Amino acid sequence: MATSDPPGTRSFDIRVDQVTIPSTDTTYWCKGFELPQEIQDTRKYIIRFSPNVTEGTTAHVHHMVVYLCSSLNISNANANGGVCRDVLDSLDCSNATAITAWGIGGEDFVYPSNVAYPIGGDQYRYAYIEMHYDNPNRLSGVIDSSGMTFFYIDTPREHDSGVLAVGNAVFHYMIIPPKAKNYTIYSFCPTDCTALFPQDGIHVFANFLHTHLLGVSITLHHLRASNQCRSGSGIEELKPIDSNLFYDFNFQEIVHINEVVIRPGDGIMLTCTYNSENRDTITFGGQSTYEEMCLSFLNYYPRMGITDCYSSAHPPSFVEYLSRHYNQSEIAEFVSNPSKSKFDEIFNNITWTHEETEVLENSISTGSHYSYYLGPSVNEVRIQDVPSIGCPYEAPPVMLECPDSVDPTSGAVSLITLSVTVLLFAMIAIILIN
Numbered sequence: 001m002a003t004s005d006p007p008g009t010r011s012f013d014i015r016v017d018q019v020t021i022p023s024t025d026t027t028y029w030c031k032g033f034e035l036p037q038e039i040q041d042t043r044k045y046i047i048r049f050s051p052n053v054t055e056g057t058t059a060h061v062h063h064m065v066v067y068l069c070s071s072l073n074i075s076n077a078n079a080n081g082g083v084c085r086d087v088l089d090s091l092d093c094s095n096a097t098a099i100t101a102w103g104i105g106g107e108d109f110v111y112p113s114n115v116a117y118p119i120g121g122d123q124y125r126y127a128y129i130e131m132h133y134d135n136p137n138r139l140s141g142v143i144d145s146s147g148m149t150f151f152y153i154d155t156p157r158e159h160d161s162g163v164l165a166v167g168n169a170v171f172h173y174m175i176i177p178p179k180a181k182n183y184t185i186y187s188f189c190p191t192d193c194t195a196l197f198p199q200d201g202i203h204v205f206a207n208f209l210h211t212h213l214l215g216v217s218i219t220l221h222h223l224r225a226s227n228q229c230r231s232g233s234g235i236e237e238l239k240p241i242d243s244n245l246f247y248d249f250n251f252q253e254i255v256h257i258n259e260v261v262i263r264p265g266d267g268i269m270l271t272c273t274y275n276s277e278n279r280d281t282i283t284f285g286g287q288s289t290y291e292e293m294c295l296s297f298l299n300y301y302p303r304m305g306i307t308d309c310y311s312s313a314h315p316p317s318f319v320e321y322l323s324r325h326y327n328q329s330e331i332a333e334f335v336s337n338p339s340k341s342k343f344d345e346i347f348n349n350i351t352w353t354h355e356e357t358e359v360l361e362n363s364i365s366t367g368s369h370y371s372y373y374l375g376p377s378v379n380e381v382r383i384q385d386v387p388s389i390g391c392p393y394e395a396p397p398v399m400l401e402c403p404d405s406v407d408p409t410s411g412a413v414s415l416i417t418l419s420v421t422v423l424l425f426a427m428i429a430i431i432l433i434n
Helices: 035-043 084-091 313-324 328-336 340-347 354-365 415-431
Strands: 011-013 028-034 046-052 060-071 099-103 114-117 126-134 146-151 160-169 181-189 202-210 213-228 232-237 243-246 255-262 267-276 295-301 308-313 368-375 378-385 389-391
Touching: 011 126, 028 084, 035 060, 035 243, 046 099, 060 308, 060 389, 099 202, 114 146, 160 181, 160 202, 181 354, 202 243, 202 308, 213 295, 295 354, 308 313, 313 354, 313 368, 313 415, 328 340
Parallel strands: 160 308, 232 389
Antiparallel strands: 011 146, 028 126, 046 114, 046 146, 060 099, 060 126, 160 295, 181 267, 181 308, 202 255, 202 295, 213 232, 213 243, 213 267, 308 368, 368 378
């Protein structure tokens, strides 16, 4: 028990057991669990969790996600698991909801003192862990027993926490051209979804940003309809909820943020920027480390019945761009059968230049998307346009102020004098550079 944990804190583990990591470059391994009887009998409240990565497998454990289930095929619970695509159907997890996500470099996560994640009792008596193993050298004989330790208490806190996953649906409709220095993917959680949020909104207190190898920057945007923005009525971009402009694949963790309230009817947009200069072919969205993701996991309160809110490009959004390279019958065939093999054939036959990349990005960022919002209380799929921001966010200027104890008339540099000095230095630097 950590010194900051309250008296009576107890713990349980969700971890795999002596898994031989397959000798393939990427494996998703899933294992089901029946939660401890004490938790099944009476609701408990998670206040902290810690990653436990087996010594010697750090290079292979890319990330872990733990999901809670209201029911699970008990005959498959507590077995050693298997490749996710082979075992998830047999596990038959009902109302799956992510409780936590951990990535390379992450450490312990502690909930705020007035927030806890409810578990057990009359719902969520089961769980499964999804392990993402990365084995680019296809080594054999690597044994792993990694997982997560959850610390819980008996009494509720003021707020029950939930996790909302947003971003680009993990699907081959997400494509990144090769040889691109800065290519941005846009995805959004529509206002139709947030209109279902609690009346007073949700309070986001922590977040986990996630891409794979090509990601260099991620921003979680907060949008709101306004009739007072600079361009008149329209969508105003508020201060970003979270942003990492120097994203590092090897250091990913849930971070606490200054609490943000997302109101019913607000919009959420996630933008991920990638550098694919070292790639020779299209990179697709997908599960593999060498494919890409654009996701964000918002930790918030109060808990609600929505767990996922994604979007992905609608195939007709590619039509305007593809008309530069293909005739109408070829494009019609693509739209009617947008399989991964067809995407591969169509887009890898294009000679990618900076101009081509810009045109594609603009076409997708202003086109239509499928939007998905899912959870125990909702299951909706719609086609909607990417939000058009009328008033982009502008960070307030940084003001330099004299300490309260300094009298500007006593010879100290005043704020005005300091500002002019900074401006003069900036002008001199520009002249010297030119």
